[in-house]
Amino acid sequence: MQDLEIYIRDLPAGAVSRWLGSHLDNLELEDGVTSSFVKGAGVYEGERLRISLYPGAFGKRFTSVVIEGAKLPWNTDLDCARSAWRSMDTEIRCSPGDWKEGEPVEDEKWWRLDHRGEQQVVWN
Template sequence: MQDLEIYVRDLDPARLAMWLEANFDQLLVPLTPFGNKPGLYKGEGRYADNLVRISVYADAFGKHFSSVVIEGDSLPWNTDLECARSAWQTLQTEIRCSQGEWQEGDPVQDEKWWRLDDRGEQLAVWN
């Protein structure tokens, strides 16, 4: 199972839905509020004949960033960065993702993230 996660600044739900619809063979369940948890949205899609689960956690990193988690046996992207690049093309807002080297227990202040925005792609400390 593949698990990709990106962080989207000031997420526009309509643009997110357009991006998902453009990249999956089918959007089976549009993003809808999940249970009694405010800010949690779940959806499902299909890609290469496999089920894809989509979760959005609004305000996941402060009040400006939402986490978008995409899980499935087959996805249109192989890495968080590939997913972030694709999202940037449609969403046209700052996208961040892990560079993939951070391990649990590593000092957070040393952690670098990919930041994609109108200035390009660069590794940066989150704050």
């Protein structure tokens, strides 16, 4: 099982389903209300994916979007973030990919994609 995780700032209602609808088949995601946990699913290249939205991440303004499955539409969190940015035009953040569960995160850099471009930044 692989996973991708991105963080979307001030997520508009329905934005994730509009974005993923062009990449997945049989999308089942009720994201019309983005203030509570949302669970959904979709199909990519015949493989079922799980989709989870966790609002209130990192200071309440971000929603964590996790996509899990055997095959994924993007190879990295950054590829996924780029696709989301093109679709939503709101700030997207993701891990640079080298962090492991249990490691300290004090000075960890994150990718930030927004109208200023792509930059590695400390979250706060």
